[in-house]
Amino acid sequence: MINKRLLIKNLLAHNDECSFYDKKRQLNLHTREGKGKFLKHICALSNSNPTNNSYIVVGVEDESNEIVGDDFFDDSRIQNLVNAFLENPPKIQYENIPFPHLPKDRVVGLVTIKPNNKVSFFKKGIHTILANSTFKRVGSNTIPTEDKIPFSKQNIETVISIENNSRNSIAHTLEGVLDFINLRHKDMYAKHKVFKELFVVCWAGNKKKVREHTYYSRVDIELINEQIKLFYSAQDEVSIEYNENSFIITEYIPLGLNDKTSYYPLEKVSITFFDNGYYKIENKMLFEPPIFNKRMLHHIYNTNKALLSKMEKGFILTEREEKDLENLPSTLMICYLNGFENAKQRLIDAKNLLKPHPQVYLSFKESLRVLRKMKYNSQEFTDNN
CATH class of the missing domain: 3.30.950 (Methyltransferase, Cobalt-precorrin-4 Transmethylase; Domain 2)
Known part of the structure; x- marks a missing residue:
């Protein structure tokens, strides 16, 4: 390995x-x-x-x-x-x-x-x-x-x-587990699981329970043997399941027009481990875009365009506009998923304007990641991709 x-x-x-x-x-x-x-x-x-x-x-x-x-x-x-x-x-x-x-x-x-x-x-x-x-x-x-x-x-x-010369050793594995749990994630819930007496998966996150389900945020998941980060998110909600043969990650994304209180399943990642020293990773896209009122979306889309235009001209934003800016990446993504074809390109073009705003830029990267996943989930590509 x-x-x-x-x-x-x-x-x-x-x-x-x-x-x-x-x-x-x-x-x-x-x-x-x-x-x-x-x-x-x-x-x-x-x-x-x-x-x-x-x-x-x-x-x-x-x-x-x-x-x-x-x-x-x-x-x-x-x-x-x-x-x-x-x-x-x-x-x-x-x-x-x-x-x-x-x-x-x-x-x-x-x-x-x-x-x-x-x-x-x-x-x-x-x-x-x-x-x-x-x-x-x-x-x-x-x-x-x-x-x-x-x-x-x-x-x-x-x-x-x-x-x-890059083969793993017991020392590297033990050091990796201790480093993950005791140093890098000492302030979070952290756990490890051994599969097939060979593979060691470590995960950490902020744990919370909603009804009968347990979710994690700020999740970090690594396959220690190969020093591979399987999953990382600074924001998303994730559920984790495992049995003797598999480790399963289901990722959820928060979406909404004025807030992000609704969570939608995005993707399920299943890692299956075998006795012969191999493992297989399978991904299943779960995301079904939410549908919103078109008249409301037209208003939000035009507001976002005006906001970006104001930023391009170097004008100072009002307190209300600062709040709108926080939601801009996710709302432009929602507009695109509801038939506003130019919304995606406007989001991409806004990259340099959003970079000076760390939390907004993080949301920008997250929105593009979701859109990229949806596109690559389809087997069909055109010359415009």
Whole structure:
């Protein structure tokens, strides 16, 4: 079992960017350009490593190699994006890896690209990349190529050696459990559960009981063996269930027009552990958007547009407008889900205006995360994605 934190350290310590490894300060999957760049690197790394894993590390400064982290990214359906644009797509996995020196809400992203042994190429264009384009890695560069046969297998021994040096140990597991419960979450309800005498899951959160159900907020859940953060939220309500074989997380999101007192189930994540040392993560989208009165939404949508216009001009907001600003991300999302097609783009365009307001910006990121989950939940993508 590979300790993913050790793997990242070994990748950073022993290799500059090369034909099996790339690093990024952050990913941008909100734009066609960002998606195109990400897909190009996936295509190139897969083609250049037909029989061994290749990796992208997210949250690292390019020049200094400093680990600065990035936002927790829980979009398990990123595979759908790869499948939509690439022919012979590799299987990929995005994992969130905590590091002790980073804040609780920051992690290092690890993209693992599984060996494919087939040449991947774009079956449809995106941004400046044309259909039928294919790419490979030469050193640290991703370049176009016309080759249609599997590429070099020169990285096999190097990658296997790095992975073997990143294997987990009992010491790492014990230290991870103690650190999680006694240090990082000593002020919260924290617990651990061992599955199949091999896997250790730790979770922490603020616990509350509503009727016969127990919920947690500010939840942090980690698979200690592999140093993977399975779930993190600074706000949401989460229910947790487990049995001898599975650990189940159901996430709820607060939504409302003038407040957030109504909770809607968003997604269920089931982690099933097997006796042979493997585990499987399955995601089921539960979210059904609430429907509101269109006349009321028109008023709220116009109010939000006027508020953003005032911010763009640098005017000082009134106390009432400050309150409206707190709800702006969620109300624009509700408008979009109720048929206001331009509301999503207005929300995305407001990013820089909302950044100076930490709580509002947190709500902004949460709203985009929900919208992204809903989009990737569908198997259908168009050229406008």
